[in-house]
Amino acid sequence: MSIEGVFHVVCHDCPTESLRYTESDAENTAAAHTDSTDHHVSVGRLE
Numbered sequence: 664m665s666i667e668g669v670f671h672v673v674c675h676d677c678p679t680e681s682l683r684y685t686e687s688d689a690e691n692t693a694a695a696h697t698d699s700t701d702h703h704v705s706v707g708r709l710e
C-alpha cells in the first residue's frame with residue numbers, strides 16, 4: 664500500500680534532490696541513494 668502525494672527527496676550531503684508521487688517510491692529513492700553513497704537523505708511531504 665502506498666500513500667500518494669508529492670514527496671520531496673533531498674540529500675543533505677550533495678545536491679541530489681527529486682520529487683516522487685508515492686511515499687513508497689520516495690522511500691525507495693532515498694534508500695537507493697543512501698545505499699550507493701552513504702549520504703543522509705530525508706523525505707518530506709509537500710502539500
Ligand SMILES: [Zn+2]
Pocket residue numbers: 674675676677678679696700702703
Ligand atoms: Zn547525496
